[in-house]
Amino acid sequence: MTAETFESRYRVSGMDCAGCGRKIDTAVRKLPGVEDVSVAVQTGALKVRHGGGLADEAVLQQLRNLGYDGEPVAPATGPGRPPAGPAEAAAEHAAGPWWWTRKARLTALCGLALLVAYGVGTVFPAVERYAFLAALAVGLIPVASRAVSAARYGTLFSIEMLMSIAAVGAVFIGAEEEAAAVVLLFLIGEMLEGVAAGRARRSIQGLAALVPKTARVEVDGVTTEVAADALEIGAVILVRPGDRVPADGEIIEGAGDLDEAPVTGESVPRRKVVGDAVFAGTINGGSVLRVRVTASASDNTIARVVRLVEEAQESKSPTERFIDRFSKVYTPGVLVFGALVAVAPPLLFGGAWNDWIYKGLAVLLIGCPCALVISTPAAIAAGLSAGARRGLLMKGGAVLETLGKITAIAFDKTGTLTAGKPIVTDVVGGARESAVLLSLAAALETGSSHPLAVAILARAKADRIAPPPATATRAIAGEGVEGEVAGEVAFLGSPQAAARRASISPSQDAAIAAFNAEGKTVAVLVVAGEVAGFLAMRDEPRPDAVSGLADLKARGIRTIMLTGDNRRTAEAVAAGLGIEPRAELLPQDKLVIVKGLQAEGLVVAKVGDGINDAPALAQADVGIAMGGGTDVALETADAAVLHGRVRDIPDMIALSQGVMGNIRQNITIALGLKAVFLVTTVLGVTGLWPAILADTGATVLVTANAMRLLRWTPSHKAP
16 A cells, blocks of 8 residues: 655745755755655745655754755645645745845845954054954854755755865965955855845745735625635625736626736736636726636635746756756866866976965866856746746746747647637628528527527627517527527528528529638528528637747748548638648547657647647647636646737747747856856966856856846737
């Protein structure tokens, strides 16, 4: 019998770089009963999987041993136990402003001590060395303490260890002043890393603040203000103009334009009417709405987006995994190389010991891997956050990286390339005028939920046509609907069924055939034994489908439309979109097509609604769900687009390519600066100060470069 597994989550403060994450991962894994550890530096999250019996205090004490603070954000979860709630999953460990953090205070104290040392050394030259030793101790003791703790709990080659070795070595060769300055620069760099990491963390967690704290619940006509996180599914809430919607729900009364930009990135407010879904955090710009709550606070759209992005940041991309493996070899290699620089020239070539030891210590500082290690996760985190804030959700760095390599995309037709709802495109009168024809057809379809009936009723409403009452209506299987309207017997159905009730002229036959060739469904109305006219209906392409597909083609990406519809309909829709059609497909056929594309050497994305064609979505290199924030859209596929636009797919690919370009820039900055300063140090041009600047400066530069991605926006305006 398999032992039960539990999962505990913690929020960690002071964890600002990938090196911090590795130290925590290594130390927590040493605790008894721990099976797996996942650290998300960008969100400050720690997830521990264990067999039960692991006390929170043991984990928190291990964090304190390393110099970090933490707190549990959810009880251990396992089979039959609930997952972390929304506020717990999104809430950030309480902290003051950045200038009052522990790192900022230590940096300020070290800077003050160094200024005092300069002053004392100027006034009393005889004690200058001791003054700088004291200033060095202020900054070095906490750093060395963290180095020893990290080594004790499994991480020997930490940045703090390299820093401590370099500073102590500098003292032995009489460079106390420079050692103190280098420690200060190191602390400044760490502080700046913390500021940048905090900014990235807040960019996604700030979404949670969009949901109002209170909601107006209506019961029997009486409105009461309650906490938004206490809302129950099925409750009716009142949303006034200008208010933010406090929960996911469905409009049961009222209509208005809702600003969904905070959730989906959609810049144009969307018109919502009775029956439409609304998202928590969106802004009601119209009249008063009554909304029935459809999701708890722990499962509203924003809570799920925050949770999804946090979990995604725990998933490393191939590039990030490579950099991690490289750094494990790189850091010991730097130590060996630094030692060789320090001792080989004096031993082999008679070089001055002090000079070469100084250069060896500088090499240690140059070789610190922080900038290199943070170069990838910082960009991935910023990219995931930027996408999520615009309704583009990707489950981890691997998905984000793969999207930029896509060479073929297979789209479902219905609900993906098309709106998923047929509309009346043509009303052709015969024996009756088109307005009368539409009113009679609407009369017969009143009360029906069939998609074609809904389309006819919607067209009548849009044309402000009130259908007359119909009596004795009945559905005739495989044919249509029949009833009595204004004293006349009327039938609405397929051309074949209509032909058995009335004579269809050759010109009408030709018109029907033309509509069928365009992929439209035709319903013929027969009244009192003669053809009154007919209506053509089709599930029309989304407004942005043509431009979105054109963008993909311009990027050299092959596009294919997969559908179970008949070949004639598929070819008609595909011709208008400029896409390659594959028709009359079963779900297993779509899977075979995806496999075939992969066999051709293509990197394939499959785009669908997240419900049907699950095998094809799973087989594709990236499965993308189109949806409006539903559970399926957020949880089934590798990626999801909240507002369901075809235009979002090239945007997602552009974001991926932008992130990968940013990563390449970061790696170039990190390694380029190190290479330059390594050469100048060995040649004796630069020393310890520039060496630490090469490390902390590069770390700050790559972090700042990654943060530029938070301002990413699509290169087009939404239609």
